[in-house]
Amino acid sequence: MFAYTVRRVLATIPVMAIVALFVFSLLYIAPGDPAAVIAGDQATPDDVERIRASLGLDRPFLVRFGEWVFRILQGDMGVSIFTNLPVTTMIQQRIEPTLSLMVLTVCLAVSVAIPLGVLAAWKQGTIIDRAVMGMAVLGFSVPVFVVGYVLAYIFALELDWLPVQGYTSMTEGFWPWLENLILPAIALGGVYIALIARITRATMLEVLSQDYIRTARAKGAGQRSILFLHALKNAAVPIVTVVGIGVALLIGGAVVTESVFAIPGLGRLTVDAILRRDYPVIQGVVLLFSFVYVLVNLAIDLLYTLFDPRIRY
């Protein structure tokens, strides 16, 4: 187990190195002079030169990549071209709303999607199964910002139950915090719920056809105990894996959801950075999100033994 953990952790290093190399070289893959692109159409030649020097574009590629990685390892992601603030400071200021939104969405999605998937598998072929699977296809098809606007229109504008937009920090109380995040979390959770519900149903169907389920039935175990104790436990590994993979959808969706609901988080920061072509900020946010995504999936890999004690490394 220990050897596996070490190997698995070490295996993320080349992955992160390639992410870093890609994020760093984005600037050079793009056609045209990156300094001129960042400066925009109204820039003077002086502006372009200043940006070129501040990004260190006048020195060799590998030297700069080495220096950049070294600085990042020390927690220095550079300085924003637009605000002149360190990128790490800007990320720290914006991380709470995004983290709140994501954690809430994962909790919501898991607690809704898994029961739905189990229900669909149990009632396979019935109208309930079809309804759940139909909703899943719909969840995959309606873009997150459309769900966001529809929800905001119905529950905030028409019914006036929840605030339309904005964010309140958790330090100002639990309800004000939660109130602002309910609609964004539902909107963001749509695709995620669809994904988890589908995989839950598929794995459950597979498990329910196994001999030990028939044995459980034969010994007289109740329906609920069969579904949630005997079957769901054995279906846990693929479901948990998809919960991890789906975090990529959440990260992409958060960028849009935060724009719709005016939440001042990392997604909003990304959008602003793109509109201003604030390259160090874009690099920092992409790197951070990718790192989180890799870490989440690493943690899930290492936790497999918890969900299925039969797995031994």
Add this chain to the structure above:
Amino acid sequence: MASATVLAPNAASPATLPAGVNAAAPMPDVLPPVKARKGLVGFIRRNPTMAVGAFILGVMVFIAIFAPFLGTVDPTALAPAKRTREPSAEFWFGSDMLGRDVYSRVMYGARVSLIVGFSVAALASLAGLTIGLISGYIRLADSIIMRIMDGLMSIPPILLAIALMALTRGSVRNVIIAITIAEVPRVSRLVRGVVLSLREQPYVEAAIAAGTRTPTIIIRHILPNTLAPLTVQATFICAAAMITESILSFIGAGTPPIIPSWGNIMAEGRALWQVKPYIVFFPAIFLSITVLSINLLGDGLRDALDPRMAKRL
């Protein structure tokens, strides 16, 4: 003693059965043939999801091609005096804040979404197929290519497309390239997986033993068997690409605002959505229905091409 029914081992000699036991009716030798209807009606009966998806997608393609003849006006024509009109006989879907006809813009917007969706699906499949074939068949290339793909897959796809778009000037071509790059790693992985299992098949071994050259084996024996899963994947990529395009345009990093794409119409309607929700909702409905139709088509294709999976997902 209760009478019981058993299947007679030999229906011709019922006399050997003990008293009180009745022989069941013998099974017919051949089950009556299931009548399969031929032609279009039969196809629709057998694949209702695919038929519905294909029909709606067909309507959208029709709209995209014949947009100028569907009672539309110039989608970029400004009419400041008639701005933000409610839907009426003159403006079927209302007019936006510059007085442009939302109906015409939505009809023309179908072109951008469909072109982006189809192009990305085609390009990503082609690139993914090539990379997957090379990686699955050449061991040396495999470890390098798959490390790069692992790295790319660690960046959430929407974020990757956003980062790529941040560096280039918005154009339909650049949007297509950015989304394609974000989708290729997943396709490559899929194709590689199929190739790895195929090359262990006896018929491939037989071809190797018979002295068939490697390129011939790849093209004649491996390639045709990757096409079914690839086609299914391509439809889902098409759907995902249309959503990503709308997200990119929506946050201002996609097609230039002058081009009426569904994402752009929604981005422009955003500022007014609380008072004039129809500007956002009409393109949203068209986008959702189109993506839904492609997802239905993909689900139907998967069920038809892989009957083993059909029951499960």
